[in-house]
Amino acid sequence: MPVNTAAYHSIKKELSTTHTRLVAVSKTKPLSDLQEMYELGQRDFGENYVQELVDKQAALPKDINWHFIGHLQTNKVKYIAPFVCLVHGVDGLKLLQEINKQAAKNNRVIDCLLQIHIAQEETKFGLNELELTEMLPQIGMLKNIRICGFMGMASFTENQPQLESEFKLLKSIAEKFNSICFQPSTIISMGMSSDYQLAIENGSNMVRIGSLLFGGRQ
Secondary structure, eight states: OOOOHHHHHHHHHHHHTTTOEEEEEOTTOOHHHHHHHHHTTOOEEEESOHHHHHHHHHHSOTTOEEEEOSOOOGGGHHHHTTTOSEEEEEOSHHHHHHHHHHHHHTTOOEEEEEEEOOSSOTTSOOBOHHHHHHHHHHHTTOTTEEEEEEEEOOOSOOOHHHHHHHHHHHHHHHHHTGGGOSSSSOEEEOOOTTTHHHHHHTTOSEEEEOHHHHOSOO
16 A cells, blocks of 8 residues: 555644654555655654664665664664664663663664553553652663653553543653653653544654554555
8 A cells, every 4th residue: 555645744734733743653664655755754753673674774764763663672772773763662671771781882872762551451561650660760870861751552442531541641650750851842652543633632742653654554
């Protein structure tokens, strides 16, 4: 399925009214689709798989902002550390320490979001509030990472009140722990193709949209 150009322009216009940043989720999509989206003006792309991200980064324009939005294993950090723009799913201190280590090797400071567990599904990754609190003393010691905000994945459901409750939970945690973010504006990354409008209504300022732009998974 080709890139849905009309949907892209419509979503970008919609997001501009709330200053929400669009990450185009491009996992499994061919280089030609990403190049077409790039030529429309999109610069933020999100990938779930390290090898696929490495291959695409090597083949596409160098001014793309690459977001790693999947579950990142510590032994894979070294492959994306030289270029990744933002790591969305940091769900533990061990991973954060490895990102810091690899960033130092590359003479970089890598931006990260802390993933908060907001879904009612146990299969979703993320920190709870207690785990986040326990991490705080260690975070300040890591000089090659920058905590820019928080990320959450809501439940896979059409239950609007449940989704709204989960989005509100992430927003409240972001407000409570805002002081650990090393930038003036805290990123709250939540909302995907099926629920991004509800997410924005409840505090999101970064959305991860794939199927509306590129079609369903291949």
